[in-house]
Amino acid sequence: MSVITFTFRPLDPLSDAELLHGWVTHPKAAFWMMQDARLEDVERAYMEITADEHHHALLGLQDGVPAFLMEYYDPRHRELVGLYEPLPGDVGMHFLTPPTDRPVRGFTRAVITSVMARLFEDPAVERVVVEPDVDNKAVHALNEAVGFVPEREIDKPEKRALLSFCTRAQFEKAVSA
Structure with a gap:
């Protein structure tokens, strides 16, 4: 089986909104909680994220074609404020793979592995x-x-959420196994 590789680019909330709208409103993305979003709602949501110094959105590309959405955020300022005690080097993460009529075995695992590797490229990220x-x-x-x-x-x-953590060492051990 060939290795799936990805590159990343910053999300453009206007030019990528139509693509994202199809992804986030699909029944497969129910946990994204945007099922009833209009195109304008998606544009607005991602304009807010791209303007936010503590929240970022990237598109993962496969052969230059958008293949998934990645978001990362500073949990001291977004999403988890007051719900746990952040440590220096903590970063929060979300990812979304789009619906497909032709699933590729191992694709989503390759996505999350690439997302984690991308986050750990930053030496300041510890967990x-x-x-x-x-x-x-x-x-x-x-x-x-x-x-x-x-x-x-x-x-x-x-929502009721499962708070989970992964250190750099835990990630490296898991992906080298």
Whole structure:
């Protein structure tokens, strides 16, 4: 099986909105909580993210074609404020793979592995934190595959979430196994 490789580029909230709209409103993206979003809602949401110094959005590209969405954020300022005590070097992460009629075996695992590798390229990043919905069993398995360890369930305004962490060493051990 060939290795799936990706590159990244900053998301452009205007030119990428139509693409993202199709991804985030698809039933597969139910945990993204944008099922009823209009195109304008997606543009607005990602304009806010790209203007936010503590939240960033990138598109993962496969052969130059958008293949997934990656977001990362500073948990001292976004998403998890007051829900846990961030450590220096913590970064929060979300990723979304789009719907497809032709699933590729290992694709989503390659995506999360690439996302984690991208985050750990920054020497200041010591640990990645995620807070997926407690019912999102598929992403829990993917998170575990790249080294995440669940800590506890937390109540966010929009969901009950599983707070999980992955250090650089845990990631390296998981992907080298």
